[in-house]
Amino acid sequence: WRANRRVEAPLLTGFLDSEATPLVQAYEFKVRLEHILSRCTALTDTIPSAAGEDGLPSTAPVGVAPGLFIGGVLVAGSRKDLKAAGITHVVNAAGSQVEDYFPSDFSYLRIELDDTPEASTAIAATFEISNEFIDG
Known part of the structure; x- marks a missing residue:
């Protein structure tokens, strides 16, 4: 074949x-x-919170705290679900690997982080700037 x-x-x-x-x-x-x-x-x-009722990955962001949501690339690409959740700011932790899909609708902050165990220590260095961005 x-x-x-x-x-x-x-x-x-x-x-x-x-x-x-x-x-x-x-x-x-x-x-x-x-x-x-x-x-x-x-x-x-x-990971039921990341799956829709049909078992497929959901495009809806998952709330982790009041006014704070998390989601992957499918969530980032769903304008309707982002707006429905009241999201105004998006922290793109994939940096240049994933585009800012809707720059006219949301404010974006790009952070270059790799999805590796080593990156878990690098993420702490981004908290201050990302928190300031989210708090706007």
């Missing part, structure tokens, strides 16, 4: 390179996809 479509797939375990019939390959592919989907469902179940 990979060779026919000239697709590089370093994460596959090689089952698509077998000499089995296309029907067997399709079935194996289906089973592997079902396993992946079940794992995704299990992950979503562990």
Whole structure:
């Protein structure tokens, strides 16, 4: 399958390179996809506040304190949900990795933080400037 479509797939375990019939390959592919989907469902179940009623990631920000919300890239890209929550200021902790989607609607502060264990110490240095920005 990979060779026919000239697709590089370093994460596959090689089952698509077998000499089995296309029907067997399709079935194996289906089973592997079902396993992946079940794992995704299990992950979503562990963070219900970030999932919508349908189990998919939510675009609604999650309140962590009065007037303070947190959310990922899906939340940042949902003007409707940001406005519905009364959000006026957005701290973009992904920096240049994620754009400021609605600069005409919200005030943005970009902070360059990596999603690594080492960044957990660097985040403390950003608290003062981000708090001043949020308090406006």
